[in-house]
Amino acid sequence: MANRTVSDAIAVHGTNPQYLIEKIIRTRIYECLYWKESCFGLTAETLVDRAAVLSSFGGQYGNQKPTEFLCLTLKLLQLQPSKEIIIEFIRNEDFKYLRALSAFYLRLVGTSIEIYQNLEPLLNDYRKLRKQSLDGEFSIVCMDEFINELLREDRACDIILPRITKRHVLEENGELKPRESVLQELLDEDDGSISSSSQEVQDVQENENVQ
Amino acid sequence: KEFDEEASKREVEDIDGIDEQAEYEAWKLRELKRIKTDREERRAEKEREEIEKRRNMSEEQRMKEDMNHVKKQREEKTKGKYM
Numbered sequence: 001m002a003n004r005t006v007s008d009a010i011a012v013h014g015t016n017p018q019y020l021i022e023k024i025i026r027t028r029i030y031e032c033l034y035w036k037e038s039c040f041g042l043t044a045e046t047l048v049d050r051a052a053v054l055s056s057f058g059g060q061y062g063n064q065k066p067t068e069f070l071c072l073t074l075k076l077l078q079l080q081p082s083k084e085i086i087i088e089f090i091r092n093e094d095f096k097y098l099r100a101l102s103a104f105y106l107r108l109v110g111t112s113i114e115i116y117q118n119l120e121p122l123l124n125d126y127r128k129l130r131k132q133s134l135d136g137e138f139s140i141v142c143m144d145e146f147i148n149e150l151l152r153e154d155r156a157c158d159i160i161l162p163r164i165t166k167r168h169v170l171e172e173n174g175e176l177k178p179r180e181s182v183l184q185e186l187l188d189e190d191d192g193s194i195s196s197s198s199q200e201v202q203d204v205q206e207n208e209n210v211q
Numbered sequence: 212k213e214f215d216e217e218a219s220k221r222e223v224e225d226i227d228g229i230d231e232q233a234e235y236e237a238w239k240l241r242e243l244k245r246i247k248t249d250r251e252e253r254r255a256e257k258e259r260e261e262i263e264k265r266r267n268m269s270e271e272q273r274m275k276e277d278m279n280h281v282k283k284q285r286e287e288k289t290k291g292k293y294m
Binding site for chain 2: 056123124127130132137145148167179182183187
């Protein structure tokens with residue numbers, strides 16, 4: 001019962017949303033303690049409280065245990081809150097792990113355009129997130145790095161990400177405007193040419209080495 | 212074992228703004244790299260399309276395009292001379 005998708009859920013990418021997490025991981029989530037103790041009976045509103053106290057993100061770790069982050073992702077897939085609510089979560093400034101969670105969720109269920117429109121602004125968010133890796137150890141991954149991974153990689157947090165249309169295709173079809181980086185001005189001052197921007201990258205790199 | 216996990220988590224600090232300047236600079240570098248990768252990919256994509264287009268042309272079409280290109284170049288050169 002508790003593991004069922006809400007009855008009025010709409011199929012995502014042609015399937016039950018929960019199936020976006022492959023069966024083997026899904027089963028592990030259903031069996032883990034956090035799922036049974038902390039995710040039972042959650043609603044879209046009460047889920048926020050759980051997400052707000054998250055202190056790390058990641059896929060599976062240790063003995064292939066799912067992270068709390070992954071459990072809450074499955075819960076979102078089960079509950080299928082409206083897109084407006086998810087976008088609200090993404091825009092929230094106060095809880096960075098809630099932002100990361102809802103961005104990850106939107107990457108799983110959203111259309112390519114929704115994903116670019118709502119995730120790209122987060123490339124300017126360089127707050128630190130703790131990531132738990134396979135061996136159980138923690139490391140720092142900044143929000144923009146995680147978002148970049150979501151936009152470019154086929155996999156994140158051990159979950160296969162649905163295919164996303166390339167940005168330049170959407171731009172050519174007039175469905176999306178080119179992305180303007182907040183650093184654009186800086187680049188334009190430099191002529192905006194590729195050589196000068198790579199010069200800039202080199203400069204920063206050198207600075208880093210000195211530090 | 213549970214305790215160890217908590218301890219190793221606490222060791223990795225996720226508080227922001229401890230060194231705001233360094234955090235910003237690190238981000239700036241990442242952002243510039245992203246822009247660079249994006250531009251390079253677009254350029255490679257364009258090149259691929261161009262090659263694809265040329266490949267699908269007949270010999271005469273290719274010749275015609277080359278001649279047009281040369282003509283254009285020549286015009287530009289002449290303009291330069293008398294300016």
